[in-house]
Amino acid sequence: xxxxxxxxxxxxxxxxxxxxxxxxxxxxxxxxxxxxxxxxxxxxxxxxxxxxxxxxxxxxxxxxxxxxxxxxxxxxxxxxxxxxxxxxxxxxxxxxxxxxxxxxxxxxxxxxxxxxxxxxxxxxxxxxxxxxxxxxxxxxxxxxxxxxxxxxxxxxxxxxxxxxxxxxxxxxxxxxxxxxxxxxxxxxxxxxxxxxxxxxxxxxxxxxxxxx
Amino acid sequence: xxxxxxxxxxxxxxxxxxxxxxxxxxxxxxxxxxxxxxxxxxxxxxxxxxxxxxxxxxxxxxxxxxxxxxxxxxxxxxxxxxxxxxxxxxxxxxxxxxxxxxxxxxxxxxxxxxxxxxxxxxxxxxxxxxxxxxxxxxxxxxxxxxxxxxxxxxxxxxxxxxxxxxxxxxxxxxxxxxxxxxxxxxxxxxxxxxxxxxxxxxxxxxxxxxxx
DNA sequence: TAGATTGTTAATCGATTAACAATC
DNA sequence: TAGATTGTTAATCGATTAACAATC
Numbered sequence: 001x002x003x004x005x006x007x008x009x010x011x012x013x014x015x016x017x018x019x020x021x022x023x024x025x026x027x028x029x030x031x032x033x034x035x036x037x038x039x040x041x042x043x044x045x046x047x048x049x050x051x052x053x054x055x056x057x058x059x060x061x062x063x064x065x066x067x068x069x070x071x072x073x074x075x076x077x078x079x080x081x082x083x084x085x086x087x088x089x090x091x092x093x094x095x096x097x098x099x100x101x102x103x104x105x106x107x108x109x110x111x112x113x114x115x116x117x118x119x120x121x122x123x124x125x126x127x128x129x130x131x132x133x134x135x136x137x138x139x140x141x142x143x144x145x146x147x148x149x150x151x152x153x154x155x156x157x158x159x160x161x162x163x164x165x166x167x168x169x170x171x172x173x174x175x176x177x178x179x180x181x182x183x184x185x186x187x188x189x190x191x192x193x194x195x196x197x198x199x200x201x202x203x204x205x206x207x208x209x210x211x212x
Numbered sequence: 213x214x215x216x217x218x219x220x221x222x223x224x225x226x227x228x229x230x231x232x233x234x235x236x237x238x239x240x241x242x243x244x245x246x247x248x249x250x251x252x253x254x255x256x257x258x259x260x261x262x263x264x265x266x267x268x269x270x271x272x273x274x275x276x277x278x279x280x281x282x283x284x285x286x287x288x289x290x291x292x293x294x295x296x297x298x299x300x301x302x303x304x305x306x307x308x309x310x311x312x313x314x315x316x317x318x319x320x321x322x323x324x325x326x327x328x329x330x331x332x333x334x335x336x337x338x339x340x341x342x343x344x345x346x347x348x349x350x351x352x353x354x355x356x357x358x359x360x361x362x363x364x365x366x367x368x369x370x371x372x373x374x375x376x377x378x379x380x381x382x383x384x385x386x387x388x389x390x391x392x393x394x395x396x397x398x399x400x401x402x403x404x405x406x407x408x409x410x411x412x413x414x415x416x417x418x419x420x421x422x423x424x
Numbered sequence: 425t426a427g428a429t430t431g432t433t434a435a436t437c438g439a440t441t442a443a444c445a446a447t448c
Numbered sequence: 449t450a451g452a453t454t455g456t457t458a459a460t461c462g463a464t465t466a467a468c469a470a471t472c
Contacts, residue, residue: 002463003422006410010403014385028429036387040429041465048431056430057472074409081405092304098385098402104409142412143405167408173226173310175248176421183411184421185404190310191222191424192397193293193355194285196379197316198218199395200354201286209388209396210215212403212424214439240453252453253441260455268454269448 005046006073007212011036012043013069020062028059037209075103080139082108082165084156085148086116086126089171093145094122104143108135112152129156133163142166150174157184217258218285219424223248224255225281232274240271249421287315292351294320294377296368297360298328298338301383305357306334316355320347324364341368345375354378362386369396 015035019027029047030040047053047060050072054060070076081104083090093099094106109126111117116126127135135141144165148156153172160168161182170176170186178184195210227247231239241259242252259265259272262284266272282288293316295302305311306318321338323329328338339347347353356377360368365384372380373394382388382398390396407422 001414003407004463006407007403009410010400010406011387014400014403015387018386030429039465041432041467042463044429044431045464052431054430055472056470057428059429072410073406074413075406079405079409088304088307092300093401095300096401098400099405102402102406104402104405143408145405167412169404169408174230175223175227175423178421180417183408183415185408185411186421186423187399187401187404188222188226188310188424189305189308189399190314190316191219191226192381192399193291193311193316193357194222194287194314195215195218196355196381196395196397197286197291198221198284199397200379202213203395205392209390209398211387211398212400216439242453251441253443253456254439256453256455257440264455266454267448268446269452271453 001049005049008036008038008042008046009069009073011038011211012046013066013073016062016066016069020066025062026059027062029054032060036211077103079104079143080107080141081105082110082132082136082141082144084110084129084132084144084146084160085152086111086113086119086121087147087149090145090147091121093147094124106145107139108141110135129159132159132165136163136165144168146170146172148172157182213261217261220248220250220254220258221281221285223250223423224258225278225285228274228278228281232278236274238271238273241266244272248423289315291316291355292319292353293317294322294344294348294353294356296322296341296344296356296358296372297364298323298325298331298333299359299361302357302359303333305359306336318357319351320353322347341371344371344377348375348377356380358382358384360384369394 015032029043033040033043053065053068083094083106086109109121109124110129110132111126112129117128119126144160146168150172153174157176157178161179168184170184173188176184227244241255245252245255265277265280295306295318298321321333321336322341322344323338324341329340331338356372358365358380362384365386369388369390373391380396382396385400388396
């Protein structure tokens with residue numbers, strides 16, 4: 001399944017939830033698509049990858065499609081998640097409510113700074129990185145958010161892979177190459193601003209909105 | 213120019229800076245590409261869009277290419293930038309050193325919460341949103357980072373457009389549609405985790421690394 | 425029934441890769 | 449010179465869109 005499709009699935013879900021909040025019960029591919037600037041055929045094609053959710057002449061039943069998408073995306077369950085690197089960004093993400101709403105529960109914090117280890121932040125005690133394996137097993141951690149400095153990221157990613165972590169959301173501005181059963185998604189916030197600056201300089205009329 | 217090319221330009225720059233720190237002076241398209249998991253022909257093609265930077269038989273001179281990319285991306289200058297929404301994420305981004313290193317200087321904070329207005333955070337006084345236009349003009353603001361709740365994002369984006377802001381880095385989990393000369397790049401952190409969860413569930417051997 | 429809208433096939437479009445003459 | 453590597457063209461690949469029979 002192309003990664004682009006999965007990215008759009010999340011966007012569909014977000015829009016469907018907005019439609020539902022507005023009291024709608026049904027939505028067509030063209031309405032859902034135009035809310036996101038996506039072609040109606042693409043919406044139908046993306047959804048058809050996973051089953052027959054629509055009814056000709058009627059469209060998609062919102063509640064039903066939301067349920068299906070949550071299951072496909074794997075957010076019909078809880079994901080105990082660790083934050084590795086308790087700096088500014090790590091602390092902010094610990095408190096970010098959007099994660100919890102989606103089933104991503106931050107249940108452990110790690111750092112290698114002796115000054116931070118043992119501190120309680122947001123109700124969690126910061127643990128030394130050496131305990132990652134132990135804690136991961138104990139809490140069933142499969143996901144971790146990596147908010148350490150760039151210099152440390154490679155080493156920590158290796159460590160995480162060895163500790164059974166299966167997915168890493170990396171905020172360090174480096175390319176990580178990690179062994180097989182670990183997946184990495186990197187978000188470089190500076191690069192996002194760079195791309196925005198480019199558009200401001202070179203696309204004087206503004207471009208269409210970019211999502212991720 | 214395709215947006216994908218611009219995204220890769222930033223990645224090339226990041227890797228080139230790493231090569232330079234390691235003391236290299238020259239790099240080939242295949243070496244630069246393999247550091248990022250990108251085909252060598254693509255590296256050459258991307259760079260050739262903007263000029264003839266390479267020498268056959270030798271490769272690219274790193275210092276020269278860094279300078280050129282910084283100019284193309286528009287980070288050969290300072291970008292005074294505002295943060296709108298002084299919550300956890302806004303505060304964390306205010307202190308994020310990666311922005312400053314790239315020329316993005318946070319010079320103003322805005323919020324509409326009376327409890328926050330007037331507070332000093334990181335040396336800056338939180339101002340009411342109504343002052344955005346005035347301050348934008350005074351400080352030459354063209355970029356803003358939007359870290360307000362989803363419900364407020366649409367309204368604030370409209371306001372920003374009216375105040376001459378030209379680029380918005382949006383962290384609210386909503387689709388923004390804004391008038392013409394404003395560009396928006398949206399980063400939905402929950403969606404990144406959702407995509408990671410999907411991969412962990414459905415790609416048991418891990419996938420290749422995803423950057424943004 | 426007529427109108428709306430699906431799932432899906434075929435056509436289009438754009439992006440990636442392979443190949444290679446030119447050249448350091 | 450021989451080896452390496454570029455810029456660029458042509459070939460390939462994949463993703464997006466148009467079109468339409470099926471159907472609610």
